[in-house]
Amino acid sequence: MLNQCPHSTVCLPATELPRVVVIGAGFAGIHFIKKLRGQPVQVVLLDKNNFHQFQPLLYQVAIAGLEPDSIVSPIRKLFQDYENLVYRMAEVERIEPETHRIFTNIGWVSYDYLVIATGSTTNFYGLHQVEENSAGLKDIRDALDIRSWVLQNLEAAAITCDQQGKDALTNFVIVGGGPAGVELAGALAEFKRYLLHKDYPEIATDWMKIYLVEAVDRLLPMMSSGASAHALKVLKKLSVEVQLNTAVKGYDGTTVTLGNGEDIQAKMLVWTAGVKGDAPKGMPEGAFVKGNRLKVDNYNRVVGYANIFAIGDVAAMVSEETPKGHPMLAQVAIQQGNLLAENLQQHVRTGVFEKTFSYRDKGSMATIGKRNAVAEIGKSRWKGWFAWLLWSTVHLFSIAGFRNKLMVGINWMLRYLKYEKANRLIIRKFKPISNKSFQSF
Numbered sequence: 442m443l444n445q446c447p448h449s450t451v452c453l454p455a456t457e458l459p460r461v462v463v464i465g466a467g468f469a470g471i472h473f474i475k476k477l478r479g480q481p482v483q484v485v486l487l488d489k490n491n492f493h494q495f496q497p498l499l500y501q502v503a504i505a506g507l508e509p510d511s512i513v514s515p516i517r518k519l520f521q522d523y524e525n526l527v528y529r530m531a532e533v534e535r536i537e538p539e540t541h542r543i544f545t546n547i548g549w550v551s552y553d554y555l556v557i558a559t560g561s562t563t564n565f566y567g568l569h570q571v572e573e574n575s576a577g578l579k580d581i582r583d584a585l586d587i588r589s590w591v592l593q594n595l596e597a598a599a600i601t602c603d604q605q606g607k608d609a610l611t612n613f614v615i616v617g618g619g620p621a622g623v624e625l626a627g628a629l630a631e632f633k634r635y636l637l638h639k640d641y642p643e644i645a646t647d648w649m650k651i652y653l654v655e656a657v658d659r660l661l662p663m664m665s666s667g668a669s670a671h672a673l674k675v676l677k678k679l680s681v682e683v684q685l686n687t688a689v690k691g692y693d694g695t696t697v698t699l700g701n702g703e704d705i706q707a708k709m710l711v712w713t714a715g716v717k718g719d720a721p722k723g724m725p726e727g728a729f730v731k732g733n734r735l736k737v738d739n740y741n742r743v744v745g746y747a748n749i750f751a752i753g754d755v756a757a758m759v760s761e762e763t764p765k766g767h768p769m770l771a772q773v774a775i776q777q778g779n780l781l782a783e784n785l786q787q788h789v790r791t792g793v794f795e796k797t798f799s800y801r802d803k804g805s806m807a808t809i810g811k812r813n814a815v816a817e818i819g820k821s822r823w824k825g826w827f828a829w830l831l832w833s834t835v836h837l838f839s840i841a842g843f844r845n846k847l848m849v850g851i852n853w854m855l856r857y858l859k860y861e862k863a864n865r866l867i868i869r870k871f872k873p874i875s876n877k878s879f880q881s882f
């Protein structure tokens with residue numbers, strides 16, 4: 442029953458139980474909440490979106506391989522049977538630790554315990570011109586924007602008689618040679634190889650060029666040098682022009698300026714070169730480390746606070762072994778969410794936190810085009826088809842919800858047998874923030 446709770450201007454059920462407010466229904470937030478089901482606490486979940494998203498497959502939505510609803514799950518459906526949970530779609534604007542309140546676009550809420558699980562956002566490292574003229578790949582809207590942008594440019598190229606203009610419209614630049622950049626470049630290259638000539642007979646396959654620009658000397662720098670070399674070899678075979686040791690300095694919507702003095706004419710640039718913590722305002726400057734992440738102790742308590750916690754990408758557990766905090770990965774977020782839920786239950790019962798966090802590395806993987814991947818788990822290393830099979834299995838099992846698993850599984854099976862993407866639709870047009878140089882058709 443909904444009562445106006447005196448400890449909030451957001452309508453919430455009144456309760457005598459301790460209130461745990463969770464900001465963010467990403468990997469960290471949902472795993473934390475799942476473990477608190479039926480426990481003697483009131484969980485209030487706030488997220489600006491009404492869905493949880495599976496970010497590792499965003500690139501497949503971007504290249505029209507999957508529909509968005511295969512990789513997002515409605516939050517209310519995920520937690521339908523949780524009696525001690527209240528979800529409010531709300532954007533948190535500010536935390537006020539002194540008064541134990543959170544201010545959102547729908548009012549304020551007070552907390553006994555606060556869990557900040559707001560993840561990360563694209564880091565353009567102060568390159569404002571690039572930010573205004575490019576797209577990131579961080580959420581489902583970015584993926585849909587990229588999809589529209591690729592198709593819009595190809596439509597424009599198909600009706601452009603001027604060859605220079607056609608070239609710029611069929612040049613695609615991806616910045617960042619981490620898993621997101623490598624996966625996106627590989628998928629775009631497969632699109633070019635299998636679909637371009639069918640859908641766009643006006644565009645010769647050779648005209649479409651995909652550039653992958655990376656500032657350091659190898660792709661997938663978080664993996665072994667063997668995995669980096671394999672990724673480079675496969676992408677080159679797919680005709681992706683990989684530029685290593687090259688930084689992007691600027692992009693005005695047409696010209697990509699590179700640190701080596703060269704430039705590329707391209708009407709599309711996707712930035713996957715970095716992320717930073719996405720904490721709401723209100724926490725003091727001293728609570729942050731480099732990369733805008735909240736510094737936490739090994740119970741995930743934000744330094745200086747007994748009842749504020751940060752988990753997942755937004756948290757940096759700095760220690761001798763992890764001087765920059767743990768890597769921003771789904772497994773770190775999941776494991777921190779699970780452990781904090783256990784510790785919090787213990788704290789509610791006994792007033793103490795029991796278990797310190799220790800990350801169990803379950804390995805890294807990245808797919809490179811169709812039926813090819815690299816995978817490293819412990820000392821075992823695979824590349825090629827078997828790694829791709831492993832990658833597919835792990836990702837299929839990790840997606841939330843049976844329906845989504847089924848949809849993605851069927852889609853992949855069909856694509857394995859035949860390269861066909863059914864979703865080449867421009868549902869809404871994309872325009873970069875700075876629309877000055879945008880060429881519509």
Ligand SMILES: Cc1cc2nc3c(=O)[nH]c(=O)nc-3n(C[C@H](O)[C@H](O)[C@H](O)COP(=O)(O)OP(=O)(O)OC[C@H]3O[C@@H](n4cnc5c(N)ncnc54)[C@H](O)[C@@H]3O)c2cc1C
Binds near residue numbers: 560
């Ligand atoms: C393209 C891409 C590919 C990736 N591939 C892999 C991979 O293959 N393997 C891997 O391990 N990791 C991968 N990652 C990283 C992984 O997705 C993240 O580490 C993980 O999502 C972090 O989980 P989180 O819960 O901390 O944050 P998120 O999952 O980002 O969730 C944050 C949540 O907070 C909400 N939120 C943010 N700010 C506010 C606010 N002010 N008010 C209300 N709600 C808010 C957001 O809406 C979101 O629901 C990838 C990431 C990207 C972008």
